[in-house]
Each structure stands twice: as structure tokens, then as C-alpha cells.
Amino acid sequence: MPRAYFETVNPATGAKIAKYGLASIDEATKKLRRAKTAYEKLWGKLSVRERAGYLPKLATSLRSRKREYAELITTEMGKPISQSLAEVEKSAWTAEVYAENAARWLGEELASTDAKLSYVAFEPLGVVLSVMPWNFPFWQVFRFAIPAIVAGNTSVLRHSNVCPGSSLAVERAFEEAGFPEGVFSSVITSHEIAAKMIGSSYVQGVSFTGSVEAGRSIGEMAAKNLKKFVLELGGSDPYIVLDDADAEKAATVGASARLICSGQSCIAAKRFIVTKGVAKRFFDAFIKEFEKKKLGDPMDPKTDVGPLATSGQLKALDLQVREAVRGGAHLSMGGRRKGGRGAFYEPTVLDRVKRGMKVMSEEAFGPVAPIYVAKDEEEAIEVANDSEFGLGSSLWTSSGDKARNLASRIESGIVFINDLVKSDPRMPFGGIKNSGIGRELSKYGLREFVNVKSVNIFGIEGVAASPPL
Known part of the structure; x- marks a missing residue:
């Protein structure tokens, strides 16, 4: 043969x-x-x-x-x-x-x-x-x-x-x-x-x-x-920012967390869940950070976001974004393929997203950040756990007691407090659910x-x- x-x-x-x-x-x-x-x-x-x-x-x-x-x-x-x-x-x-x-x-x-x-x-x-x-x-x-x-x-x-x-x-x-x-x-x-x-x-x-x-x-x-x-x-990791968090630092780290491997990482932050009291400060700072990220030639050491790995990956991501916009999400930036060659997709921010949208329920594999505003930390944890996935999670708060308490309530295999999720050979890596x-x-x-x-x-x-x- x-x-x-x-x-x-x-x-x-x-x-x-x-x-x-x-x-x-x-x-x-x-x-x-x-x-x-x-x-x-x-x-x-x-x-x-x-x-x-x-x-x-x-x-x-x-x-x-x-x-x-x-x-x-x-x-x-x-x-x-x-x-x-x-x-x-x-x-x-x-x-x-x-x-x-x-x-x-x-x-x-x-x-x-x-x-x-x-x-x-x-x-x-x-x-x-x-x-x-x-x-x-x-x-x-x-x-x-x-x-x-x-x-x-x-x-x-x-x-x-x-x-x-x-x-x-x-x-x-x-x-x-x-x-x-x-x-x-x-x-x-x-x-x-x-x-x-x-x-x-x-x-x-x-x-x-x-x-x-x-x-x-x-x-x-x-x-x-x-x-x-x-x-x-894989996962659809929640990135939870509470009212008592350092909003600006959370936004800076969050932008990097979303764009790990141009957004194509199982532990990239994929669902941004922000409580109402800190939402505007976080959102404004996050947009500024995303706007700084350079999309381009991946061989250029100054590039932050490269192409998606395949054209099929790009099409799937774009469908998720379009579905969200049709459902009422607001496209704050990005949302388009970039350039005539290569599988480049602009860093994209969606606000006014709703539970059940594909960008919230599926794993969005690319540089797309949906931001959900929760009324309080109880709703934030509820939304974070409303997922078929349970790999990593990031929680931002200035309270040690709150960090320990909420870490035990988040349904995931990995929890990071005030930092992005990362793998470390000295710590176990893996998830629950799907x-x-x-x-x-x-x-x-x-x-x-x-x-x-x-x-x-x-x-x-x-x-x-x-x-x-």
C-alpha cells in the first residue's frame, strides 16, 4: 500500500x-x-x-x-x-x-x-x-x-x-x-x-x-x-475580579493571561467575571492593556499575538464572536480577521455578554476576551462554576480570608489568587468535570x-x- x-x-x-x-x-x-x-x-x-x-x-x-x-x-x-x-x-x-x-x-x-x-x-x-x-x-x-x-x-x-x-x-x-x-x-x-x-x-x-x-x-x-x-x-478558565481587588493590576495581568499562546492555551483566562463595584475601572484598564498588544510576525520579538495555528481555528473563533454580537454582546474592540495572509485575528474584547453565549460556555481558543459583570461575589462564583470545564481559575481580592474561602468554592483543579494561572513542575496540574x-x-x-x-x-x-x- x-x-x-x-x-x-x-x-x-x-x-x-x-x-x-x-x-x-x-x-x-x-x-x-x-x-x-x-x-x-x-x-x-x-x-x-x-x-x-x-x-x-x-x-x-x-x-x-x-x-x-x-x-x-x-x-x-x-x-x-x-x-x-x-x-x-x-x-x-x-x-x-x-x-x-x-x-x-x-x-x-x-x-x-x-x-x-x-x-x-x-x-x-x-x-x-x-x-x-x-x-x-x-x-x-x-x-x-x-x-x-x-x-x-x-x-x-x-x-x-x-x-x-x-x-x-x-x-x-x-x-x-x-x-x-x-x-x-x-x-x-x-x-x-x-x-x-x-x-x-x-x-x-x-x-x-x-x-x-x-x-x-x-x-x-x-x-x-x-x-x-x-x-x-482544556478549559474555559474564569478570571474573577472582586470589588476589593487591585483593578489596574488585575487588568494588566488579565490581558497577558488571555493572550498566552495568542489565546490558544488550555489555561488562558477565557471568561472575565468582574463584580459591579470594580467593573468600570477594570474594563477601562483592560481595554488600554489590550490596545498595547502587538499583533504581527511571530518571529518579531516585540510581537505579543501571533496567528492562530490553523485557518479552521480562526473560523471557529470568528463564529463564536459573531454569535455573541448577534445575541446582544457589545464589540468593544477587534472582532475581525487581520491581513490577507496567515490566520491572524485581532485581539477582541466583548462586554455585555450573557451566560449561555458560546464565548462563555465553550472554550474560545484565540485572542477574544468576554467580560461579564456580576452583581456581587456570590454571582461571580456562581457564573464561574457554570461551566462544563474545571481546569484553572484566577481570583483577585485583597482579603486573605476571602481568598481561602472562595478558593475552596471554585470548581477547578487549579486556583491562582492575584496572578494568572500557570503550570509549575512543583505543583500538580489537571482539572475536573470535562x-x-x-x-x-x-x-x-x-x-x-x-x-x-x-x-x-x-x-x-x-x-x-x-x-x-
Whole structure:
């Protein structure tokens, strides 16, 4: 059967970048088989400390090619170059965090039972397949792969076909860091082949980041085969500003929070919910901040907002904006495609939005900020929770008691007080509701793809626990 090919396109210019062939099921299975061999013969037998010893080299490899990798990210999916550079750096930093902490986070935990010795051990599962999206071509991969691999698993990546060059570059970074063959590899293939890979007997777990619809499908396939899975399915994060907040600072940070990755981030602020007493001050300051943001060539270090990753993404976003305006929302700025080439959309602000509008109920993936005015903080929390999603949330207040109280009432996996939502390898990342299942990062992400083994020893005097790590 002849090989199928596809071409990648620069979203800023519309120019073709490169042509790639799609791997067959036999070729994909070969990658999985090699990953299983690497796990069984070497990687799964090493200690956590031995595996973690490779991570500083990975950080060095990433930093040595930071500019090259950042330009690749920007070319393939349009992210402003300053953010692409930061993405590669964050990936390197995460390798260092796990190099320092993995052995402690995976250390045996003692338990007091009737046995002479009882402890909990965390052991790897085997081969974990990752299916990753285009919006953070490096970070999304490394935040999964580093903990999964240092836990003793091996991994095969099926990346979005928007960014196959990044997929190969990530594979090269692991190779240059000296990781043994088969510990990490990537395969460029179709959705259909990726689905078959989930059912392979070589695969013991699946990590997916992407849409709710695709996540449900992947979760069903993994569950059908009794395989562990983690799903990160995006969000419609509320950005809540209360009367006692610093309105100007909230507006400045909020503008940046909305425009992370040109608005194409699962944790970008997507629903601005402002209480009545601070609404005008926030709105005026927010408009000023949005007007400062430069839309343009993503390779220009002064650019704040680049193109959307695909023309389809642009059309979907524009439909959401038009639906809101037809429903009574006021277009305060933007709301149009910009330029004749590339998938550029103007930074857009909508006020007078209503609950139920698509910009409030769906995930708006682009530089569009709907602002909802709530009568008080009770309504603000009610509106924030009126969503199928529950990934991140940002709350602005000057009261510590209020911050602690309301943080517990917001239905999300992540809450930031007086700052934008961001992922941090030292803290767990993940959501509730339709935002996904499971956690990434920190010790909690490290313990997702492991066998949590209970060990109980009877009848042996003087048996000792493993030394503390």
C-alpha cells in the first residue's frame, strides 16, 4: 500500500514548510516493540536515581538548541518567538526539578500494620503512549514524558500533525542527552493508526491532551483494554475580579493571561467575571492593556499575538464572536480577521455578554476576551462554576480570608489568587468535570503511571525498610 503524505503550513504566511510521510501500523508497532524491549531489558530495572541522572543532560541538550527549537515551534504553529523561547526553557527547568526531586517523590512510604514491615512501593508500568496537541509542542510533551520516564516507563509519542518537526526535535533531544534507544521515540502517523496503538498489547498506559470529544474516545479505548489513562482536555478558565481587588493590576495581568499562546492555551483566562463595584475601572484598564498588544510576525520579538495555528481555528473563533454580537454582546474592540495572509485575528474584547453565549460556555481558543459583570461575589462564583470545564481559575481580592474561602468554592483543579494561572513542575496540574482525569507534574504526576504496590512482610525479625531518599 503506498505511503500517505501530508504537508505542514506556516500559519503566519500560509507557506508550505515540509512534507511528511505517515507511518503504517507495522512501523508504529515496531516503535512500541522497541520501547517495550528497552523497558524490560534496561530502563525499568534502573533505580530512580540512575534514571534521574539523565535529566540534567536533557536540560543541557534543550538549552543548547533553544533558539533553533523556538524558531521551529514558531514556524509550525505561530507562537510569538519570545514565548517559544520560554517554552523550551521551561522544559529544561522541569528536567532539573525532577532530577532533584524524583527519588524523594517516588520513595517507599512506610505504613503501620500488623506486619513486621509494611510499605508502599511505586513501580513502573511499561510502555506509555502519549498523544499530544500542537499548542505547546515541547512543553506538553516534556511535562508528561519527564515524570513518566523517570518513574521507569518508556514512551512513544504521537504528536499533532500540525507540528511533526517538533515531534522529531523532541526525540532528538532525548537522544542527544544519552537516553538509551527505545526509552523515548516519536511516530508521525494518522489518527486511525494512533487509535490502533492504544489497543496494542505493548502499551500499558495512555496520556492525552486535546479536545473533550477526542479525549472521551481515547479514554473509552483505553478503558476497554483496561489501561491506565490521563486526560487533559482544556478549559474555559474564569478570571474573577472582586470589588476589593487591585483593578489596574488585575487588568494588566488579565490581558497577558488571555493572550498566552495568542489565546490558544488550555489555561488562558477565557471568561472575565468582574463584580459591579470594580467593573468600570477594570474594563477601562483592560481595554488600554489590550490596545498595547502587538499583533504581527511571530518571529518579531516585540510581537505579543501571533496567528492562530490553523485557518479552521480562526473560523471557529470568528463564529463564536459573531454569535455573541448577534445575541446582544457589545464589540468593544477587534472582532475581525487581520491581513490577507496567515490566520491572524485581532485581539477582541466583548462586554455585555450573557451566560449561555458560546464565548462563555465553550472554550474560545484565540485572542477574544468576554467580560461579564456580576452583581456581587456570590454571582461571580456562581457564573464561574457554570461551566462544563474545571481546569484553572484566577481570583483577585485583597482579603486573605476571602481568598481561602472562595478558593475552596471554585470548581477547578487549579486556583491562582492575584496572578494568572500557570503550570509549575512543583505543583500538580489537571482539572475536573470535562477538563480531564488525572494529574500531571509534581509528585502526583510522577505517580500516575506506576504500580502502587503494597508490600507486607511477616515472620522475619529485624527486617529493615529501605533507607530514606
